[in-house]
Amino acid sequence: MLSPSRREKRRVCIVTAEFHGLFKNGGIGTANTGLALSLAEAGHEVVVAYVDAGLVDFDERVAEAADTIAAWAQKGVKLEFVPRNPMLRAGHEDHVAASFTVFQYLRGRGFALVFFNECGGQGYFSLLAKRAGLFPDAPRMVVVTHGANAWVLELNEQLYWSLHPISVDFLERRSVELADDLVSPSRYLVGWMGEKGWRLPASTRIIQNALPLKPNATQREAAIDEIVFFGRLEARKGVELFLSAYTALCAKRDMSRIKVTFLGKFSRIEGVHSGVYVLERTRTWPAPPSLIAELSQEQALSYLSRPGVLAIMPSRAENSPCVVVECIVGAVPFIATDSGGTAELIAEADRARCLCAGAPEALVAAMDAALDDGAPTAQLAVSQEQSRELWLDLVDETSAASA
Numbered sequence: 001m002l003s004p005s006r007r008e009k010r011r012v013c014i015v016t017a018e019f020h021g022l023f024k025n026g027g028i029g030t031a032n033t034g035l036a037l038s039l040a041e042a043g044h045e046v047v048v049a050y051v052d053a054g055l056v057d058f059d060e061r062v063a064e065a066a067d068t069i070a071a072w073a074q075k076g077v078k079l080e081f082v083p084r085n086p087m088l089r090a091g092h093e094d095h096v097a098a099s100f101t102v103f104q105y106l107r108g109r110g111f112a113l114v115f116f117n118e119c120g121g122q123g124y125f126s127l128l129a130k131r132a133g134l135f136p137d138a139p140r141m142v143v144v145t146h147g148a149n150a151w152v153l154e155l156n157e158q159l160y161w162s163l164h165p166i167s168v169d170f171l172e173r174r175s176v177e178l179a180d181d182l183v184s185p186s187r188y189l190v191g192w193m194g195e196k197g198w199r200l201p202a203s204t205r206i207i208q209n210a211l212p213l214k215p216n217a218t219q220r221e222a223a224i225d226e227i228v229f230f231g232r233l234e235a236r237k238g239v240e241l242f243l244s245a246y247t248a249l250c251a252k253r254d255m256s257r258i259k260v261t262f263l264g265k266f267s268r269i270e271g272v273h274s275g276v277y278v279l280e281r282t283r284t285w286p287a288p289p290s291l292i293a294e295l296s297q298e299q300a301l302s303y304l305s306r307p308g309v310l311a312i313m314p315s316r317a318e319n320s321p322c323v324v325v326e327c328i329v330g331a332v333p334f335i336a337t338d339s340g341g342t343a344e345l346i347a348e349a350d351r352a353r354c355l356c357a358g359a360p361e362a363l364v365a366a367m368d369a370a371l372d373d374g375a376p377t378a379q380l381a382v383s384q385e386q387s388r389e390l391w392l393d394l395v396d397e398t399s400a401a402s403a
Contacts, residue, residue, distance in 0.1 A: 009045055011044075012112065012395065013049055013139070015102055015123065016028070018117075019032050019079070020297065022068060026265075028117060030212065031209040034211040037212050039392070039395065046076060047079075048072070048080070049080055049105060084097070095120055099125045102122050102125065102126060103126040106126055115144055116142070116144070120149075121168060121170075121174070124175045124178075142182075143183070151189075151319075155236035176200065176201070179201050182203065182204040183204075183206075186320040186344050189340070208345065208390075211325055216329070223308060225258060226306075228261045228263050228310065229260075230304065233266050233277075233293075235269055237264070238315045242312060242363070247282075261289060263303065264292075278291065305332060309332065310367075311332055315339055318341060325345055325380065328377070328379065334354060334375075337355065337356060337358040345380060345381055346379075350378035354376045
């Protein structure tokens with residue numbers, strides 16, 4: 001049999017609970033959206049199966065999303081909602097129930113290839129049924145790593161509070177183990193899984209995310225007049241590190257003319273609403289910071305793209321942070337911590353300017369240098385075009401293997 005050409009249309013499904021237009025900005029949604037657009041632009045038939053955790057009335061939810069569905073259809077992406085099973089007591093807010101309804105949705109749909117996120121374990125029952133011979137004509141199934149629940153809890157220093165995170169951990173681990181192919185955007189996360197005893201499939205590869213971004217070649221030479229913490233306001237994103245470093249920077253130099261903004265969703269830190277936590281920790285600063293939590297990805301990038309803005313991403317660890325790619329492609333000056341898979345995204349020659357160690361004194365030194373010497377920008381280690389080609393190669397290979 002001839003190997004399939006990329007010109008041959010393949011019917012591909014992306015199963016996710018995060019997608020642009022239905023879910024406020026987040027790295028997983030951005031990655032899934034970029035993948036869907038890349039496949040559609042290459043001529044594949046793309047269906048996004050959306051697992052809405054807040055779904056109550058199916059018909060009403062679909063009707064509310066009519067404009068979004070129509071807009072994506074114009075881009076070659078068919079957006080469908082996975083209906084909940086009325087025989088199950090729980091809805092999609094329960095990860096086990098959601099995974100089972102995904103399996104019921106996929107049967108008989110004729111997909112050649114299905115992508116699952118590992119987080120949430122939505123592919124578990126589909127993968128298990130295929131291995132058990134209970135899924136006739138099952139498609140090739142690829143699991144993509146974005147950051148398992150156990151990884152998030154570890155970085156946020158949160159304890160398991162009930163059986164819920166334990167069951168999620170089981171679903172995610174088994175989904176990875178049962179996958180026909182595993183794709184991680186970073187070597188770091190594959191290494192973390194190995195250290196934690198996860199069993200990885202023989203077909204495990206590293207492909208960076210292909211994101212829905214428009215390059216901005218404009219270089220901004222304006223002096224820095226605003227520093228923006230860019231990311232969700234939670235412990236693993238380095239909120240405490242930034243607060244400590246900026247407080248120390250204020251003690252070192254006059255920061256009264258610099259505006260500070262926190263750009264990201266709220267969460268909780270040490271049991272306190274993160275917005276309240278930030279305001280309490282910044283009472284001694286020369287001016288109170290601005291907190292912006294409701295912008296979409298496009299709006300957030302527009303905000304960062306103004307002259308004089310320096311983005312700070314001081315995470316404890318990241319898989320393959322979309323915010324870093326967004327800044328690089330958008331020519332937004334930034335400083336990030338050299339943690340997790342972040343360095344894998346940045347051209348080696350630019351890492352010293354844009355990365356610092358995850359300690360307050362290191363971040364103080366990096367911000368101090370940027371204020372004196374100019375804001376640092378960078379190039380990607382792997383171009384977005386190369387990443388898209390690797391995703392398309394994967395579709396070709398997996399389609400051939402399942403033919």
